[in-house]
Amino acid sequence: MKRRRLWTGLAAATVVAAGAAVWAVLSQPATTSDSEAKSAARAASEAQTLLSAGLMQSQYQDFSGAATTFKRVVALDPRNKIAWYNLGVIAQRGGKKADARAAYDKALKIDPLFDSALFNEALLLKSSEPDRSIKLLKRVVAHNSKASTAYLHLGEALAKKGRDDEAQDAFGRAVAVDPKLLSLVPEAFQDSASPSPSTSQAGTTE
Numbered sequence: 001m002k003r004r005r006l007w008t009g010l011a012a013a014t015v016v017a018a019g020a021a022v023w024a025v026l027s028q029p030a031t032t033s034d035s036e037a038k039s040a041a042r043a044a045s046e047a048q049t050l051l052s053a054g055l056m057q058s059q060y061q062d063f064s065g066a067a068t069t070f071k072r073v074v075a076l077d078p079r080n081k082i083a084w085y086n087l088g089v090i091a092q093r094g095g096k097k098a099d100a101r102a103a104y105d106k107a108l109k110i111d112p113l114f115d116s117a118l119f120n121e122a123l124l125l126k127s128s129e130p131d132r133s134i135k136l137l138k139r140v141v142a143h144n145s146k147a148s149t150a151y152l153h154l155g156e157a158l159a160k161k162g163r164d165d166e167a168q169d170a171f172g173r174a175v176a177v178d179p180k181l182l183s184l185v186p187e188a189f190q191d192s193a194s195p196s197p198s199t200s201q202a203g204t205t206e
Helices: 002-059 063-076 081-093 097-110 115-124 130-143 148-160 164-177 179-184 187-193 197-205
Strands: none
Touching: 002 063, 002 081, 063 081, 081 097, 081 115, 097 115, 115 130, 115 148, 130 148, 148 164, 148 179, 148 187, 164 179, 164 187
């Protein structure tokens, strides 16, 4: 009887110990998760503050300082497309084409429909990779049919490739959205790109 009671007591003690161990194991992730959530919230808040500061620096043409600030933003928030985009703009402005393209690609991985990044990368590659530039510009106008400047650059890129029919269509769409762009259309395409009298009168009436 004594042995039996002793065994039961040990079993009970084991259950209690096991229960404590399970409680400790289960409670730890919750504490870590809560801590990580608070840390992430702080990082997001700091990233947003830095982003605003970087945009202000860019506005005042402190591009070196802005680049440093935007790098701090993406270190805190790697999926901040605005910071990546602005890093691309600053790099492109400084003639660092490889850095600019890498930054635009980062922004586009986050948001494949980011028109500004698509457009800027297209211009960046217009001479060196015209086919890639055309694809990017087509993505812009597919997403935004009012992107008159994108249509204009698309027409120029297509014309250089000898794809005159497509170029003519692109120039026509550019001018249809913004008649002021007609003067920028190559002379060979100006007649076909000119808005019809009815369109011009409608635009004047408005």
